Amino acid sequence: MSGHGAHADPSNKKIALLIAILALFLAISETLSKAYQTEVITKQVEASNLWAFFQAKSMRKTTTEVAMDALKASPHADDAKSKALMDKWAAASKRYDSEPETGEGRKELSARAIQAQKKADQANHKYHNLEISSGMLQVAIVLASSSIITNVMLLGWVAGLLGAVAVGFGFFAMFGATALF
Numbered sequence: 001m002s003g004h005g006a007h008a009d010p011s012n013k014k015i016a017l018l019i020a021i022l023a024l025f026l027a028i029s030e031t032l033s034k035a036y037q038t039e040v041i042t043k044q045v046e047a048s049n050l051w052a053f054f055q056a057k058s059m060r061k062t063t064t065e066v067a068m069d070a071l072k073a074s075p076h077a078d079d080a081k082s083k084a085l086m087d088k089w090a091a092a093s094k095r096y097d098s099e100p101e102t103g104e105g106r107k108e109l110s111a112r113a114i115q116a117q118k119k120a121d122q123a124n125h126k127y128h129n130l131e132i133s134s135g136m137l138q139v140a141i142v143l144a145s146s147s148i149i150t151n152v153m154l155l156g157w158v159a160g161l162l163g164a165v166a167v168g169f170g171f172f173a174m175f176g177a178t179a180l181f
Contacts, residue, residue, distance in 0.1 A: 012148050015156045019144045022163045026137040029170050033130035036123045043120035050113035057106045061096035064089050129173030136166035 068089045076082050099105035103112065140163040147155035 011153060015144050015148050018156065018160055018163070019141055022137050022141045022144065022159070025163065025167050025170070026134055026141065029130050029134045029137060032174065033127055033134060036127035036130065039123040040120050040127060043116045043123060047113045047116035047120060050109050050116060053104070054106055054109040054113060057096045057109065061093050061106065064093045064096065126173050130170055133166045133170035133173060136162055136169065140166060
C-alpha cells in the first residue's frame with residue numbers, strides 16, 4: 001500500500017529511533033573530541049612557554065656564571081666589593097637553578113613543562129580515540145539509513161551493533177586506557 005494513507009513500517013520507526021540515538025552519541029563524541037583537541041593545543045602552548053622560560057633562566061644562569069668566572073680571574077677578585085658581588089651572583093645562579101618557593105627555577109620549570117606535555121599527550125590520545133568513535137557512529141547512521149531505504153533489516157542490526165561498539169569505544173577513550181591507537 002502506498003500514498004498518503006499508507007502506514008509506516010514499524011521497523012522503520014525503530015530504525016529512526018536508532019538513528020536519533022546514534023546521532024545523539026555522535027554529537028556528544030564530537031563535542032568531547034573538540035574539547036580534548038582544544039586541551040591538546042592549550043597544554044602544548046603551556047609546555048612551550050615553560051620551556052622558553054627554562055631557556056631564559058639557563059641563559060641568565062650561564063651569563064651570571066661567566067661574569068663570576070671573569071671576576072675571579074681579574075686582579076680585583078680578592079677585594080671586599082668583588083667578593084660581595086660574587087656572593088650575590090652565586091646566590092642568583094643557585095636561584096636560577098632551583099626556586100621552589102616560586103616554582104620558577106630551571107628544575108621546577110622543566111618538571112612543569114614535562115607535566116604539561118604529558119597532559120597534552122593524554123588529551124591527544126583521547127581526542128584521536130573519540131574521533132574514531134565518531135567515525136564509527138557516522139558509518140552506523142549511514143547503515144541505519146540504508147536499511148530504511150533498502151528494507152534490509154540486517155543493515156539496521158549491523159548499524160546498532162556498530163553504534164554500540166562505537167559508544168563503548170568512546171567511553172573507553174575517555175575513561176580507560178589513554179592510548180589505543
